[in-house]
Amino acid sequence: MEEVDREAVVDLLGALAYGELTAFERLALDSRFAPTIADKASLAGMAAAEFGHFRRLVDYLRDEIGVEPETAMAPFIAPLNEFHESTSPSDWLEGLVKAYVGDSIAADFYREISAMLDPRTRALVLEVLEDTGHSQFAVDRVRSAIQADPALAGRLALWGRRLVGEALTQAQRVAAERDALIRLVAGSSDNLGEFSRMLGRLTERHTERMGSLGLSA
Amino acid sequence: MEEVDREAVVDLLGALAYGELTAFERLALDSRFAPTIADKASLAGMAAAEFGHFRRLVDYLRDEIGVEPETAMAPFIAPLNEFHESTSPSDWLEGLVKAYVGDSIAADFYREISAMLDPRTRALVLEVLEDTGHSQFAVDRVRSAIQADPALAGRLALWGRRLVGEALTQAQRVAAERDALIRLVAGSSDNLGEFSRMLGRLTERHTERMGSLGLSA
Numbered sequence: 001m002e003e004v005d006r007e008a009v010v011d012l013l014g015a016l017a018y019g020e021l022t023a024f025e026r027l028a029l030d031s032r033f034a035p036t037i038a039d040k041a042s043l044a045g046m047a048a049a050e051f052g053h054f055r056r057l058v059d060y061l062r063d064e065i066g067v068e069p070e071t072a073m074a075p076f077i078a079p080l081n082e083f084h085e086s087t088s089p090s091d092w093l094e095g096l097v098k099a100y101v102g103d104s105i106a107a108d109f110y111r112e113i114s115a116m117l118d119p120r121t122r123a124l125v126l127e128v129l130e131d132t133g134h135s136q137f138a139v140d141r142v143r144s145a146i147q148a149d150p151a152l153a154g155r156l157a158l159w160g161r162r163l164v165g166e167a168l169t170q171a172q173r174v175a176a177e178r179d180a181l182i183r184l185v186a187g188s189s190d191n192l193g194e195f196s197r198m199l200g201r202l203t204e205r206h207t208e209r210m211g212s213l214g215l216s217a
Numbered sequence: 218m219e220e221v222d223r224e225a226v227v228d229l230l231g232a233l234a235y236g237e238l239t240a241f242e243r244l245a246l247d248s249r250f251a252p253t254i255a256d257k258a259s260l261a262g263m264a265a266a267e268f269g270h271f272r273r274l275v276d277y278l279r280d281e282i283g284v285e286p287e288t289a290m291a292p293f294i295a296p297l298n299e300f301h302e303s304t305s306p307s308d309w310l311e312g313l314v315k316a317y318v319g320d321s322i323a324a325d326f327y328r329e330i331s332a333m334l335d336p337r338t339r340a341l342v343l344e345v346l347e348d349t350g351h352s353q354f355a356v357d358r359v360r361s362a363i364q365a366d367p368a369l370a371g372r373l374a375l376w377g378r379r380l381v382g383e384a385l386t387q388a389q390r391v392a393a394e395r396d397a398l399i400r401l402v403a404g405s406s407d408n409l410g411e412f413s414r415m416l417g418r419l420t421e422r423h424t425e426r427m428g429s430l431g432l433s434a
Contacts, residue, residue, distance in 0.1 A: 021254070024261055028245030037238070037287050037294070041275070044241055044268050051265040054258070070254050077254070 008184035009121055010065060012113060013057050014072030015080075015174070016128065019106060020054035021073075022080050023047070023099075030095035039092070039141075046099060046134040053128040060124055075178065079170040086166050093145055093152065094159050097213070100138040101163050104209055108202050116184055139213060146214045157215040164206050168199060225401035226338055227282060229330060231289030232297075232391070233345065234274035236323060238290075239297050240316075241267040247312035256309070256358075263316060263351040270345040277341055292395065296387040303383050310362055310369065311376050314430070317355040318380050321426055325419050333401055356430060363431045374432040381423050385416060 027047035034040035058069040089095035107129045114122045146153050175182055175195050186194035210216065244264035251257035275286040306312035324346045331339045363370050392399055392412050403411035427433065 018254070021258060021261065024265075025245055025248055025257075028242055028264065031242055037235070037290060040242075041238060041271065044238060045272070047245065048241075048265045048268040051261050055262070058258070073254060 005118070005184065006065070007180035009117065010061070010067050010072045011075065011178050011181040012110075012117075012125075012184070013061055013065070013121070014069070014074070015076040016106075016110065016125070017054055017057035017061065017069060018073040018076045018080055020050045020057065020128070022084055023102065024050040024054060026084055027095075027099060030089055030092075030099070033089070033092035033095055035092060042134075042137050043095070043099070046137075049134065056124065056128055060121075064120070076174065079174050083166050083170045087163050093142060093156060096138040096142050097156055097159055097215075098163055100135050100142070100213075101160055101206065101209070102167070103135055105164070105167055105202055105206055108205050109198075112198055112201070113185060142213050153215055156213075157210065160206075160210050160213075160215055164203060168203070171199060222335070222397075222401065223282070224397035226334065227278070227284050227289045228292065228395050228398045229327075229334075229342075229401070230274055230278055230282070230338070231286070231291070232293040233323075233327065233342070234271055234278065234286060235290040235293045235297055237267045237271035237274065237345070239301055240264070240319065241271060243301055244312075244316060247306055247309075247316070250306070250309035250312055252309060259351075259354050260312070260316070263354075266351065273341065273345055277338075281337070293391065296391050300383050300387045304380050310359060310373060313355040313359050314373055314376055314432075315380055317352050317359070317430075318377055318423065318426070319384070320352055322381070322384055322419055322423060325422050326415075329415055329418070330402060359430050370432055373430075374427065377423075377427050377430075377432055381420060385420070388416060 024047045027043055027050065031040045031043040031047065034043055061067050061069045061072050087098060089098050110125050110129050114125050117125065142156065146156070175192065182192065182195055185198060186192075241264045244260055244267065248257045248260040248264070251260055278284050278286045278289050304315060306315050327342050327346050331342050334342065359373065363373070392409065399409065399412055402415060403409075
């Protein structure tokens, strides 16, 4: 691996690892909103799966790349914490929409990136992003809640826009500070331009997903 | 299995399952106090392990005993929720002491009980209670915090007393309502007497543990 690649891979895996750890924490926290024990258990199961991913990434960083996981995660602590603090769900459905939207945007981003990774890192990233059927749970719950009470759609659509807006804000902030990461994403001199186009594609797919939830994005 | 046994086993496993689910939730919530990412990850790991136990118990209740897990857990929701609400840690060390004390008392209780269970249920209970090395993490952290700042010992000793007091209050409440459970524990006509003696033994072992943490109980 070239040095620039290594730096970018460490960034990617560090961001993904801290993302999984915070996702774990937030899903566990949001499970307090669950209307039934079965729902609580479903959200707790999503959280536990995220923790399993976190552990895989931390092991890979330490054992395969030879970097301290905490060092790799450090640049992403503030952006991810701020994302979560600014998008704290106020009820069960907002928590589900956030889990679904957040997971999906992260998965889209890492799939965009994965072609540029070495085969082993790519295999790890794809493994960690593999949908474990959890997002279907969120989709089903949100859809049927909207069917039962169509007035929810407006509020949840606004919520979806806020989630993606805050995610883009933090992504731009990271982009401004992490050169190697942007070079990996872009692979050309027009770095920030290609990065912006990628964010555009991610936003488009987010819009489609919101539509499939019955929400306008 | 006799009918009284079955009822008691369903109670035991229902209480344990809901205990694991709430332990998951509380540990994940308390991980926000962690002073470092490594500490956060350790507490999250304990939480994820509790969720794994929860899933094993739920599967066993549904597939082996043929009872809806939610039905089995229902009688224990209020006591366990009240226990957690009345013992919400206000910092990292209180969270660790609670994780250690709570896990240990539950393990002692189920080990007392396990001799009276059918072999398959006993194997499951012992598997779920197996220490995964997590409590040593809590012990190490609390001990070295007290060495660094001996004034902590008084506050944490008080906290330990509050934890065990609230646990006993909820255990008495459950005992007053769950006949089959008490008959399983006692195995004699002097039901509540034997139950009280068992609580006495649990409290003694708690006192020894607090001593090994450097705290007076």
